[in-house]
Amino acid sequence: MNVKPGLDPFLLLDAPVPRPRRRRGLRLAALVTAALAIAFVGLRYFYPHVVEGEVLRPGILDIELQGPGTLSALSxxxxxxxxxxxxxxxxxxxxxxxxxxxxxxxxAFDDLSGELGAAEASAQAAERGVSAAQAERDRATATLEKERATHERQVALFAKGVASTAGLEDALAARREAEAELARTGRAVEQAEAERDAAIARIAVARAQLDDSxxxxxxxxxxxxxxxxxxxxxxxxxxxxxxxDPASLVLTARLDEGAMSAILPGQAARITFSHAGTPISGHVLRLGREVDEETREFEIDIALDALPANWALGQRAMARILIEQRGPVLTVPTSFLVWRDGRPGVWVASRARARWCEVTLGEAGMERVEIRHGIAAGQNILKPGGLYSFMRVRLAGPVT
CATH class of the missing domain: 2.40.50.100 (RNA polymerase II/Efflux pump adaptor protein, barrel-sandwich hybrid domain)
Known part of the structure; x- marks a missing residue:
């Protein structure tokens, strides 16, 4: 050890040692920790937190069924x-x-006009053929009447002994020849009429094909x-x-077969399309009569009171069908339910403090559920989210 001249080294050993500053740091840390703890406790249990909620009051509970669907058309x-x-x-x-x-x-079908013209020309020619055949038949009819009268006169004269056998036979042969000619002209008329009808049919076919163009x-x-x-x-x-036809558009929704007995035509419905948040009102138009063997679902058609601004066939949507209304009963939003150990409950504000209360549930709708026991009308119920027992709360107002 180096000692300055004139200093006694033993006196250095007896000099006082400075107090360490560690104790003052610990005290400061303890003070800060205590202050933070007090602030934490105060913030957690004494500072009022604004919480969304609503006052529990009796109301009407809508019992609804929900199912997906697609937009389709009846026409x-x-x-x-x-x-x-x-x-x-x-x-x-x-x-x-x-x-x-x-x-x-x-x-464009270039041959149609030519076929129609040819068919019309054939029809005109066939009509003239019918007229000529009918004229031949008329002449044959007149000839037959003449030959029939001649034959009858020869028969009368032969009976009186005036006419000869040869004259009678000639009259009979002429009569039979006239009858054969009438039959032939009759068949000619029938053939001409058939050709005319065929030509008219060809006109109809050509015109139909022309219309099809x-x-x-x-x-x-x-x-x-x-x-x-x-x-x-x-x-x-x-x-x-x-x-x-836009007037025939319906939403074809699918529901579980267990809901079939609850669905009736005319029931009110709300439809929410995937691209539009505002529901569209409607009503059940008809029920399907087939159940899918794999999904065990059946279809219903829902008529829409209005169409979305933009729509397309096959567009997806969610349908809610109102099957019953009950009330007045106490209800809470389904989002307010908090489950603990399999038991349902809700947070309530009691003396400005949050408290979880076990409740007994009743009928459930799509957005609200009936409360039968556990809380009473007039109590403030709170929306879950960061709540804990004895938390000081202040109700912000009804949930939108």
Missing amino acids: EASVGSRIQARIEELAVDRNDVVAKGEVLARL VLRAPISGVVVSRMRHVGEMLTAGSDVLHLV
Whole structure:
């Protein structure tokens, strides 16, 4: 050890040692911890927290059934070609509104006009043939009447002994020849009439084919799809356009077969489409009479009171059907239920403190559930979320 000159090293050993600062740090930490604990306790149990909730009051409970569905139409039609032809003109496109009988497309079929003209010419020639055959038959009829009268006169004269046997036989032969000629002309008339009818039928076929070259709307509605373009060659049976009557649109919903006895035509319904949050009202139109063997579901058609601004066939939606209304009863939103050990309960505000109360549930709707025992009317019920027992709360107002 190096010691400055003039200093006694033993005196250095007896000098006082400075007090460490660690104790003051511990005291400060203890004070901070205590302050934080007090602040935590105060914040947790004495500072009022604003909580959403509502006052429990009796009301009407809507008992509803819910099921998915798709938008379909009761009146729709596909417009297609009945002949092989090329599309010459398309007068409409998707989303166009059309009236029944309106021209939608025209097909080019060059041979149709020629076939119709030939059929009309054949019909005119056949009509003239019928007239000529009828004239021949009329002449044969007149000849037969003449020969019949001559034969009858020869018979009378032969009976008086005036006419000869040869004259009688000649009269009979002439009569029979006239009868044969009348029969022949009659068959000629029938053949001419058959040819005329065949020509008229060919005219009808040609006109029908000519009409088939003009595609018209079979129903009034909206063009929802167009499968072909101008210039394309069509075969018989090819679809060109698809029409839907918007007034016939329904939501075809699927429900479990166990709900079949609860569904009746006319029941009120609410439909929520995937792209629109506002429900659309409607009513049950009819029930299906088949149950899917795999899913054990049956279908119902729901008529809509209005259509969404944008709609499409096959669009998905969720349907809620009102099957019963009960009340007045005490109900809480289903989102307010909190389960503990398999027991249902709700948070209530008692003397500005949060408290969980076990309840007995009754009938349930889609959004609210009946409370039969456990809490009473007038109590403030709280929306769960961060609540704990004895938490100081202040009700913010009803939940929207």
